[in-house]
Amino acid sequence: MMARSTSPSPETTPPSVRFVQLGEVAFRVNTRVLSMIGVALVVLVALGAWALTLGSFRLSLQAVIDALTGAHAGDARFIVRDLRLPRVLTASFVGAALAMSGAIFQGLVRNPLVSPDIIGVNAGASFAAVFWIVTGQPSPLLPLIAFAGAVTTTAAIYLLSWRGNIAGPRLILVGIGVNAILTALTTGLVVRANIYEASRALHWTTGSVYAATWGDVRVMVVVLAVLAPVGVGLMWALRVIQVGDTTARSVGLPLERTRLALILVGCALSAGAVAVAGPIGFVALMVPHIARMIAGPMSGGVFIVTGVLGALLVLGADMVGQHALPVSVPVGVVTGAVGAPYFLFLLYRANTRV
Template structure:
């Protein structure tokens, strides 16, 4: 059942050395090109997404409004209603995709992601409890982070048996996921209907009614955790050689593993606290990034973020405009991600 996280054969990297004083960096020019293409594609998709809706706006007017040079009516629609939603989708998608990349690399299994092994469910449980008991969004990211960390620790402890097996971790994670989901449902049923309406909407996963405050929180989380994760990619690659080899290379194995777990939980928790538990973004996008750009590295980590943002934005456009009824974006990502998960599971079992 275990699946290699670097199954695709990468092209030989075209490395260049960049020297900044006493610091030297090896840069893969192909990955840089992919990042630039993904960034340009995301920008074009964002501009197009803001033209759609019951009040159509030309792309030129969208760009002018974003730059603060549009008319008052366009500025309100673009800058107040559509731009925060677009940015929230891009930032949340990037955070979720990076979280999946961290957890898949940490346990060396391509079938692992925080929404499958209970990390997202733990964050959701604590966030729903916070919403229902305090009826406030204040410190909601902290509650989601605590839930994600506790779920991760529980999965890790129950999986540990002289080491962490990817197969065992998936099975334990599915159990923890079901337990947290049941507890969340109990809370929703237990409280009065007037109190749970916001929590129920939040659990579907949506970027609806995103505000500039949401954008600021998502952006701050990404600004802190993206560099932290990129720096840790080399250490994660060393861990994938095995604990004994990593120790022989001077790696503090448990400390590195704990740091990676905290970064992964933080990435997931920040996104979930704003947009809810949107499924399968964390599972799918690291696969796509590795197939296109090769094994995970600092540059591929950034490329994964770009793909995650573009994917969630595209899914939100489909959820809003492709059907007669507007849907939460989590419905679209789950509809696309669940078949891919089953396909990957079937392909992995066929190799055994």
């Protein structure tokens, strides 16, 4: 397997690492990663504020702030609060959830090419959603169906990969197989549907945050509030797993239970995001690499960096897709184009730290 262990040896511990003692427990805090989280959050808030001013009805920053604080009633308030803010928040939260999900799966199977789009989780959501669209079922239930599709598929992949344990290579092969079947069936549905439903289905599978509502925001807040802290807490276990099964067992880690927990969290993060916005590509696969390249090996802190960078990427891509192009396009089209040049630059600079 090509992935390397990401835990640093003691002599390479960077000088920015501090140890904080809280009663019985000591935490290892990397101040460089902490400051990176801070900077990324500031950039995210600034970008979000800029996004709120943009649109066919241009607003000044002051007008946006007034609308948010409720100083003014009227058009500006409606546009900012009910149209633009939900979209900005949904884009950010969806990006964060996808990126974190990718980080979990890549660490879990120790393969840098894995993401929920490749091992079938998103394909399950897509198949369920496209089936729902093509058979003309009521669209308010669509997110729920997509979520159910992703969860069912993950359960199937888990059960099919289980042979007394979950081995990375077997999980990948089973995932590829399940992904291929579901993608093929989805293509079959789209080919046989009439053109109106086919184009709706294609639009959904591209992924967009167009017409996001406060309901979407609430879903994503719940998903992130529950799962992101669990993910951060599981990161130390993930690092132990990456060293190897034998080591993990010898330090007393309940290996299969930890794997199941990681799969559940990774799946639920991805399923929540896909249910709200459709399977936006590139984010889950690439953002964890970007985070590792600029912030170092995966840890609780770098996991948070991954989330914030994912939010930045999807929000930025949505702004480009909505405002910078002659015709507005769904965000799923743009994420690759926005993220790829930066990623190639990082790849050029990187040693083989991926």
